[in-house]
Each structure stands twice: as C-alpha cells, then as structure tokens.
Amino acid sequence: MNILVFVKQVPDTETRIQIQNGAVDTASVKWVANPYDEFAIEEALRIKEKLGAGKVTVVSLGPDRVKDAIKYALSLGADEGVHVKGDGIALDDPLSVATVLAAAAKKAGFDLILAGKHAVDQDSGATGVMLAELLDIPHVSVVVGLEIDAAAKRGSAKREIEGGVELVSFELPAVVTAQKGLNEPRYASLKGIMAVKKKVVPEWTLADLGVDAASVAPAGAAIRTLEATLPPARAAGKILEGEPADTAKELVRLLREEAKVI
Amino acid sequence: MGATVGIVAVVAETKDGVVRKASLEALAEAKRLAGEAGGSVAAILVGAAGAGEAARLAQQGADRVVHVEGAALAAYAPEAYAEAVKSAVAALKPDVLFFSATAQGKDLAPRTAARLRVGLAADCVGFAWENGALTAKRPIYAGKAFAKVAWNGARPMIASIRPNTFTPLAPDASRNAAVEPIALADGKVRARVTGYETSAGETLDLTEANIIVSGGRAMQGPENFELLRKLCAVLGATLGASRAAVDAGWIDHSYQVGQTGKVVNPTLYFAVGISGAIQHIAGMSSSRTIVAINKDKDAPIFKMATYGVVGDLYQVVPALTEELARVMKE
Ligand SMILES: Cc1cc2nc3c(=O)[nH]c(=O)nc-3n(C[C@H](O)[C@H](O)[C@H](O)COP(=O)(O)OP(=O)(O)OC[C@H]3O[C@@H](n4cnc5c(N)ncnc54)[C@H](O)[C@@H]3O)c2cc1C
Numbered sequence: 401m402n403i404l405v406f407v408k409q410v411p412d413t414e415t416r417i418q419i420q421n422g423a424v425d426t427a428s429v430k431w432v433a434n435p436y437d438e439f440a441i442e443e444a445l446r447i448k449e450k451l452g453a454g455k456v457t458v459v460s461l462g463p464d465r466v467k468d469a470i471k472y473a474l475s476l477g478a479d480e481g482v483h484v485k486g487d488g489i490a491l492d493d494p495l496s497v498a499t500v501l502a503a504a505a506k507k508a509g510f511d512l513i514l515a516g517k518h519a520v521d522q523d524s525g526a527t528g529v530m531l532a533e534l535l536d537i538p539h540v541s542v543v544v545g546l547e548i549d550a551a552a553k554r555g556s557a558k559r560e561i562e563g564g565v566e567l568v569s570f571e572l573p574a575v576v577t578a579q580k581g582l583n584e585p586r587y588a589s590l591k592g593i594m595a596v597k598k599k600v601v602p603e604w605t606l607a608d609l610g611v612d613a614a615s616v617a618p619a620g621a622a623i624r625t626l627e628a629t630l631p632p633a634r635a636a637g638k639i640l641e642g643e644p645a646d647t648a649k650e651l652v653r654l655l656r657e658e659a660k661v662i
Numbered sequence: 663m664g665a666t667v668g669i670v671a672v673v674a675e676t677k678d679g680v681v682r683k684a685s686l687e688a689l690a691e692a693k694r695l696a697g698e699a700g701g702s703v704a705a706i707l708v709g710a711a712g713a714g715e716a717a718r719l720a721q722q723g724a725d726r727v728v729h730v731e732g733a734a735l736a737a738y739a740p741e742a743y744a745e746a747v748k749s750a751v752a753a754l755k756p757d758v759l760f761f762s763a764t765a766q767g768k769d770l771a772p773r774t775a776a777r778l779r780v781g782l783a784a785d786c787v788g789f790a791w792e793n794g795a796l797t798a799k800r801p802i803y804a805g806k807a808f809a810k811v812a813w814n815g816a817r818p819m820i821a822s823i824r825p826n827t828f829t830p831l832a833p834d835a836s837r838n839a840a841v842e843p844i845a846l847a848d849g850k851v852r853a854r855v856t857g858y859e860t861s862a863g864e865t866l867d868l869t870e871a872n873i874i875v876s877g878g879r880a881m882q883g884p885e886n887f888e889l890l891r892k893l894c895a896v897l898g899a900t901l902g903a904s905r906a907a908v909d910a911g912w913i914d915h916s917y918q919v920g921q922t923g924k925v926v927n928p929t930l931y932f933a934v935g936i937s938g939a940i941q942h943i944a945g946m947s948s949s950r951t952i953v954a955i956n957k958d959k960d961a962p963i964f965k966m967a968t969y970g971v972v973g974d975l976y977q978v979v980p981a982l983t984e985e986l987a988r989v990m991k992e
C-alpha cells in the first residue's frame with residue numbers, strides 16, 4: 401500500500417503574529433510541521449506497520465525551508481519525501497494548492513492519502529477535501545478513528561461532528577484528513593534522525609508535474625489575500641478581588657447590568 | 663462605484679429535517695448583501711426537510727427556495743451533496759454561494775468549490791462590497807490576525823460563514839416562496855455515513871455555543887469538572903477545556919478550545935484556572951465578554967478578560983453558581 405502524506409510547514413503556534421505592510425511578517429518565525437499533519441504522519445506509519453508492508457511518502461509544497469518539515473517526517477519513519485517547489489504559486493488559495501498537490505499525487509502514485517484537518521496558519525481546512533475532488537476519489541474529513549482493510553480496498557472512519565462522531569465507510573483510494581485524537585504521535589528516534597542524512601529529497605517543479613503555471617499563480621487565483629490586520633485591542637478589563645461571596649455577587653451584577661450577557 | 667449582484671444563495675443545512683440556526687444566520691447576511699447591491703436571495707435545501715422549512719427560509723430572508731431531493735441524499739454524503747448543490751447552482755446561477763462553517767458545511771463547501779472550480783473563503787466573519795466587488799474577512803492563525811480576501815472572476819464566489827457571527831432575521835409571516843424542486847439522478851457515493859455515536863452529555867457544539875465555561879490545569883482531575891458542569895447547568899452553557907486538561911486525560915479532546923482545538927465565538931466565555939497561553943487565547947479571543955477566574959493576579963488571561971476574578975476557583979465557582987442560581991430565579 402502506497403500512502404501519501406501531505407505536510408505543510410507553518411509558524412510554530414507560540415508565534416506572536418506581527419503585521420508588516422499589510423501582510424503577516426514571517427521573517428523571525430520558527431517553522432514547524434502543521435500539528436494536524438503530525439497526526440497524519442503517525443497514522444500513515446501505523447497503517448504501514450500494521451500491514452507489515454507498504455511505503456509512506458511525505459510531500460510538502462513551498463519554499464526551500466519546507467525541506468525541514470519533510471526531514472522531520474523522515475526522521476519519524478517515513479520512507480520517502482518529495483519537495484514540490486512553491487515558487488510562483490498562490491499558497492494562500494486552497495484551490496491552487498490542491499491543484500498542484502493533485503498533480504504531485506498522480507506522479508507519486510497512491511492507495512491512500514492523508515492530510516491534516518486544517519493548517520494552523522491560513523485556517524482554511526479545505527485543501528485535503530479539494531484534493532480528493534480534483535483526483536475524483538472520496539474523502540473523509542476531521543477523522544478521529546481509522547481502520548483500513550487493504551485487501552478489500554475499503555476503510556472505515558470516525559469523523560468528528562457537533563456533539564459526537566459519524567461512522568463513515570469508504571472506498572479506497574481516498575483522502576482522509578486527521579483531527580486531534582486520531583493517535584498519539586511518536587517522537588523521532590536517534591536511528592531515525594541518523595537515517596535522514598542518507599535520504600535524498602527530490603524536488604519537483606510545476607513543469608515536472610505538467611501543471612500550467614498561470615493556472616496556479618497568485619494573479620488569477622480563485623481567492624487572493626488583499627490585506628492582513630491584527631484584531632482590535634481589547635479594552636482593559638475590571639479586576640475583582642476579595643471575598644469569593646462578594647466577588648461572585650459583583651461579577652453577576654456586572655454581567656447583567658454592564659455587559660448584559662445573562 | 664455601486665455594486666450589483668444577482669443571486670446570493672445559501673445552502674440551508676438541516677438537522678432532523680429542521681433548518682439549523684447557523685443557516686438562518688447566513689441567510690440574514692445574504693439578505694443584507696443582496697439588499698446593498700440590488701440582488702435577491704435564494705436558499706438551497708438538500709435532502710429530506712420538514713414541511714414548514716421552505717416557509718421558514720422565506721420568512722427569514724429567502725426570495726426563492728430550491729429543494730434538491732434524491733435517493734443518494736438520505737444521509738450526508740459529500741459527493742452526492744456536492745452534486746446536489748451543483749445542480750442547484752446550475753438552476754440559479756448565483757453570484758455568491760454561502761455555506762455555514764459547521765461540521766457539514768466545512769466538509770461540503772470545499773468539495774463543492776473544487777467541483778465547480780471556484781474559490782472558497784472559509785470560516786468568514788464579515789463581508790463588504792468594496793468598489794463593486796465582494797470582499798470577505800476571515801480569521802487566520804486562529805484569530806491572532808484577520809485576512810481580507812477577494813475572489814477572481816469565476817462565479818459563484820463561495821464562502822463558509824462562522825456560526826454565531828450574524829443574527830437571524832425575525833420571521834416575517836407575510837413572506838412565502840414557492841418551492842422549486844430538483845430531482846438528483848443517482849450519483850456516486852463512495853463514502854457513506856453508516857451511523858452515529860453521540861458523546862455523553864453535551865448536545866451543543868462549542869463552535870455554536872452562546873456561553874462557554876472552560877476549565878484548565880487547575881481542575882486537577884476529571885471529578886472537579888463537576889463544579890463547572892453545575893455552573894454550566896445554571897447558565898445553559900457548554901463546557902470547554904484547555905489543552906492541559908485534555909492532555910491530562912481529564913476530558914475528551916473535542917472539548918479543547920484553542921489554536922489546535924475549537925475556535926469559539928460565544929457572547930460569554932469563562933476561563934477557569936486557565937493561564938492564558940497564546941494557543942488558548944487564539945481560540946477564544948473573539949468572545950464578546952470574557953471572564954477569567956484565576957488565583958494568580960499576574961496570569962496572562964487577565965489581560966484578555968473583560969472581568970477578572972482573582973481567587974481560588976474552588977471557592978469562587980461555587981459562590982458564583984449559587985449567586986447565579988439565585989438571580990436567575992428572580
Ligand atoms: C502545538 C501546540 C498547540 C497548542 N494548542 C493549544 C490549544 O489549542 N488550546 C490550549 O488551551 N492550549 C494549547 N497549547 C498548550 C498551551 O501552550 C498551554 O500549555 C495550555 O493552554 C495551558 O493550559 P492551562 O492554562 O490550563 O494550564 P496552566 O498554564 O498550567 O495554567 C493553570 C492556571 O490555573 C491557575 N490556578 C491554579 N490553581 C488554581 C485555583 N485553585 N484557582 C484558580 N486558579 C488556579 C494558575 O494560576 C494558572 O494560571 C498548545 C501547545 C502547543 C505546543
């Protein structure tokens with residue numbers, strides 16, 4: 401079974417976001433693999449281990465720095481990595497990204513594709529699902545439980561919805577997007593970290609993928625970011641100190657009479 | 663330059679045959695945008711819906727109601743539902759198409775957008791006509807920043823709308839709309855829902871909740887969440903948690919609020935024994951009123967709080983619950 405995992409490199413969640421000239425300033429950001437993609441990597445490794453056969457390939461689209469995210473996945477145990485060069489691609493438009501990733505998936509070959517439920521930078525939560533549509537295969541999103549029956553070419557998943565989970569039965573190949581709760585990601589082993597050094601990560605360009613550069617360029621992208629702004633600062637609040645019975649009374653009064661929310 | 667728009671369409675999501683509140687919120691914003699630009703509003707119902715639902719949609723903003731039905735639509739299936747919306751889009755030719763950013767809407771909107779090869783702005787919290795073109799405002803980095811986005815020339819422009827952002831219109835009993843039926847030929851369904859498991863207790867999802875009470879590491883164990891559940895019961899609130907409480911195994915991950923949990927948008931948020939780490943703040947900073955209860959006067963959460971109570975939660979929460987129970991009875 402060939403499992404593809406799409407990993408996006410994003411700013412560490414500790415990052416304090418700064419705006420420079422109407423765009424998020426990423427100059428001094430620490431880059432990490434998207435937290436949800438870690439669940440996707442882990443699930444791919446577990447499926448392969450359970451089957452005792454197969455291959456896990458990690459693909460990341462972006463500038464050269466995304467090689468670090470690929471190497472991280474390799475150190476965890478992924479077999480191969482591919483860097484798709486992000487130059488000239490509208491990386492803030494999920495449809496453009498999915499178009500490129502779909503071409504990469506076709507070139508790499510797959511029986512199952514795993515992605516994150518959403519990337520914690522742009523918060524689109526769209527790329528994995530769009531990818532499935534563009535590849536004309538089914539998808540299950542926001543998955544917290546997954547069973548793969550390789551022989552029957554089928555899977556069953558638990559998908560998180562409001563107040564519970566949906567049980568979904570699906571055909572392979574498919575795209576599954578990972579939610580927290582799917583598994584507990586492992587840490588890299590020393591052996592894994594050493595093994596990365598020997599691995600070569602090929603670079604694919606749009607030309608290699610046969611994607612028309614204009615169709616995924618920022619200029620004509622399906623959506624484009626005009627401007628980024630910070631949220632308005634919150635007005636300083638009221639601090640209540642003293643006996644619990646008194647502060648509770650005062651808080652309830654403020655919530656009713658001042659904030660008028662209860 | 664004045665904007666002109668044709669149809670602003672809303673995919674009306676139903677639960678047990680009843681249109682969800684989030685869809686009525688989207689309908690209200692559709693009506694406002696259509697009104698500003700000389701357009702009209704259409705609602706798209708997919709699958710089984712109760713008899714009064716089309717009338718409800720008309721009374722709360724829709725000028726037309728299209729209802730797509732077919733055997734493949736009995737239970738939610740993204741491929742069949744996307745095909746259903748596509749057939750409604752072919753009939754209506756809307757300029758704008760709204761989904762709600764609910765579990766279903768977040769799943770269906772990207773599938774539909776990719777099928778139509780048009781742009782999707784996900785989880786939007788505001789729209790405006792600027793120089794004749796539609797722009798959308800959406801949180802990025804879990805609300806640490808906002809992006810203003812625009813679509814290219816392809817139509818419809820698709821957006822999903824964050825629940826609790828807009829207020830449904832009051833029903834206008836004088837309005838009605840004839841239902842325009844569309845029959846969906848049997849489509850591909852390669853992923854199908856075969857059942858549900860409901861999580862015990864909570865019925866309202868955090869993303870839709872109006873009041874949320876979240877507990878953090880200071881809860882010390884699953885048993886102390888009972889204190890918060892009591893407060894929730896008095897307030898009609900939904901329970902939430904910080905990642906520290908989730909990772910300790912005291913409460914299920916579906917309760918986690920934050921950048922890698924739920925991003926919530928209630929009118930009132932209680933952070934109880936939560937320090938206010940940047941990842942937690944990211945998930946709740948758009949709450950209208952924030953109450954922090956913490957024994958450490960210097961906890962960063964107090965910088966966010968509309969009202970901060972400095973004290974031991976094991977004393978403050980019971981006192982608060984009691985006081986609330988008293989005044990709510992009045
Ligand atoms: C990749 C990544 C993603 C993350 N995503 C999230 C996320 O989505 N959501 C999230 O919440 N966190 C997230 N975190 C974790 C985050 O960094 C913090 O570790 C976490 O939010 C801390 O939880 P806490 O505030 O409950 O605990 P603590 O920081 O330990 O705070 C406990 C607070 O309780 C107070 N306290 C203690 N006893 C009492 C008492 N008796 N009465 C009153 N107050 C008391 C203390 O003064 C303290 O302020 C993430 C971290 C990483 C690395």
Ligand SMILES: Nc1ncnc2c1ncn2[C@@H]1O[C@H](COP(=O)(O)O)[C@@H](O)[C@H]1O
Nearest residue numbers: 406407461515516518519524525526527
């Ligand atoms: N540039 C990228 N490279 C690789 N995978 C990506 C990229 N962008 C998005 N993805 C995948 O799509 C998921 C959802 O991303 P998004 O739609 O941006 O929220 C991520 O968790 C990744 O698995």
